[in-house]
Amino acid sequence: MKRFFYAMLFMLPGVAIAQPPGYYSTANSLNGQSLRAALRNIIRPHTVLTYTPGLWNAYNTTDKKPSGKLWDVYSDIPSGTPAYEYTMVTDQCSGSSPSAEHGCYNREHTWPQSKFASDTPMQTDLFIVYPTDYFVNFKRGDLPYGKVGTATQTFTNGSKIGNNAYPGAPSGNCFEPIDSFKGDLARTYFYISTCYRNDSGRFSTWEIATLVSLKSWSAQMLLEWHHLDPVSKKEIDRNNAVYALQNNRNPFIDHPEYADCIWGTATCGATGIDIESMKADVSIFPNPASSIVTVLLPNANEQALVSVYNITGQLVATHYVTGTSNFSVAQLAQGSYFVSITTPTYCTTKRLFVSGR
DSSP: OHHHHHHHHTTSTTOOOOOOTTTTGGGTTOOHHHHHHHHHHHHOSOOOOOIIIIIHHHHHHHSBOTTSBBOOTTTOOTTSOOSOOOBTTTTBOSSOOOSSSSSOEEEEESSOGGGTTTOTTGGGOTTTEEEEEHHHHHHHTTOOBOOEEEEEEEOTTSOEEEEEOSTTOOSSEEEEOOHHHHHHHHHHHHHHHHHTGGGGGGSOOOSSEETTEEOHHHHHHHHHHHHHSOOOHHHHHHHHHHHHHHSOOOHHHHOTHHHHHHTSSOEEETTEEEGGGGOOOOEEESSSBSSEEEEEOSSTTOEEEEEEEETTSOEEEEEEEESEEEEEOTTSOSEEEEEEEEOSSOEEEEEEEEOOO
């Protein structure tokens, strides 16, 4: 599925990667920590911006929608209509402390700056610091990202705060972004863990990471988010705009397969990701199906993310399954689909036909 999907990504109209020729050549054929180390040497050091006015000015090119409004991962709804939008510069926070959403936008350190003592260059790294709604940013504070069990607060775009129910996560509250931005934030964390791997002594250990190295539960969750929400044109445009200012790139936007080759079990070879290393004996039936599909995993206790793509590569449904589980295709139109089944140890793809009813 990864080979199919990554190929589809770069065939989409208007999606182009502006990386210079040979930018990642020293990372070719590497895997695991060797790949992570090589990528670090490619993207560090980079040009360091000022906090003020550097970041404010940068957002005018890195986070501007085609409409001229601001991209805000905490309030926007890419597939729908958000409750509000911000006007660039005009709605920038200037000392105010709004007590509700839609007050102003400020600078959100997705990896809380309290976890690196507000040190540079992390404090002004555009791949870490996003413009977001002040109020949601304030409420999130330094909570880790996670999977909310019972929400205690839900924001206008569906982001929420509540207990962290992701398997293996420590107890306590977390912040869960909407699905449309989970991949963006996962690839942000992969970048941070890679770019600053040699600066681990400047970071604190917290729920997500031991210093700057992702913990096993968070790496698993972020890989799921990475697969659930593939690279978008918005991310590619932002990557190119940041590169123009910082002279470095996020490798996990340019090469999504790198994440699986570092934190997953895939093998990156000279020609890309080795899908065979990620396959497993997974069954789906009946096929064709009209309403319910059963997924049979090799291990009765393992959990998997099931992602259903149409033939154009568009994600149309996601499900979490354990062992032998069912999911519905009743909402899907008749036709052919690709079903990706992903666990921390493998990824496999099945062709599924949805029949008439």
